[in-house]
Amino acid sequence: xxxxxxxxxxxxxxxxxxxxxxxxxxxxxxxxxxxxxxxxxxxxxxxxxxxxxxxxxxxxxxxxxxxxxxxxxxxxxxxxxxxxxxxxxxxxxxxxxxxxxxxxxxxxxxxxxx
Amino acid sequence: xxxxxxxxxxxxxxxxxxxxxxxxxxxxxxxxxxxxxxxxxxxxxxxxxxxxxxxxxxxxxxxxxxxxxxxxxxxxxxxxxxxxxxxxxxxxxxxxxxxxxxxxxxxxxxxxx
Numbered sequence: 001x002x003x004x005x006x007x008x009x010x011x012x013x014x015x016x017x018x019x020x021x022x023x024x025x026x027x028x029x030x031x032x033x034x035x036x037x038x039x040x041x042x043x044x045x046x047x048x049x050x051x052x053x054x055x056x057x058x059x060x061x062x063x064x065x066x067x068x069x070x071x072x073x074x075x076x077x078x079x080x081x082x083x084x085x086x087x088x089x090x091x092x093x094x095x096x097x098x099x100x101x102x103x104x105x106x107x108x109x110x111x112x113x114x
Numbered sequence: 115x116x117x118x119x120x121x122x123x124x125x126x127x128x129x130x131x132x133x134x135x136x137x138x139x140x141x142x143x144x145x146x147x148x149x150x151x152x153x154x155x156x157x158x159x160x161x162x163x164x165x166x167x168x169x170x171x172x173x174x175x176x177x178x179x180x181x182x183x184x185x186x187x188x189x190x191x192x193x194x195x196x197x198x199x200x201x202x203x204x205x206x207x208x209x210x211x212x213x214x215x216x217x218x219x220x221x222x223x224x225x226x227x
Contacts, residue, residue: 035215043220043221044218044221045157045208045218045221046218047115047215047217091157100145100147100212101159102159104157106155106156107155107156
């Protein structure tokens with residue numbers, strides 16, 4: 001079974017600084033997708049970024065980028081120029097390529113200090 | 115992307131009663147899912163809602179406790195039956211195209227007394 005591990009229950013960052021959230025996963029599949037979702041206090045889960053395992057290039061979305069290390073099964077999220085609105089729970093998620101079964105990590109609570 | 119709404123947003127219920135949660139998507143989607151998120155925890159998949167047929171349940175979840183309907187491509191319901199305080203949780207609906215990212219509703223916060 002695939003598992004997703006987020007080893008940082010909580011992280012904090014100063015506004016305008018950069019923070020990296022860690023995620024590792026375990027799978028025997030070669031093709032799969034990885035996601036980072038953000039869940040603010042409003043509870044709405046928002047897709048932040050997505051990475052296809054077959055792509056070597058790391059995905060980026062404005063201030064959000066990932067460091068995807070396929071051999072190490074690592075998928076970290078970097079948030080640059082942190083903003084107060086970035087404060088939320090961040091969940092890393094894995095889904096096999098030909099399967100809709102998405103697995104989530106335990107989450108990392110990010111606090112942004114003004 | 116898809117916009118997903120859920121009703122009710124929250125409810126407080128008595129032990130032994132049932133609550134039906136509705137999920138509406140603004141566009142036709144292939145897949146719809148129901149998750150449970152206990153306080154401070156991650157998401158656990160309850161079941162995949164299949165249009166016109168019985169839902170596919172994950173281990174530890176059964177149809178008698180969590181009956182699910184999906185009469186069309188944009189609507190699904192989850193019923194939490196014979197509730198106990200252990201059922202207090204956030205219930206999230208998600209939807210998307212097959213083999214693609216999922217978009218989530220705002221969740222329903224359920225408290226069982």
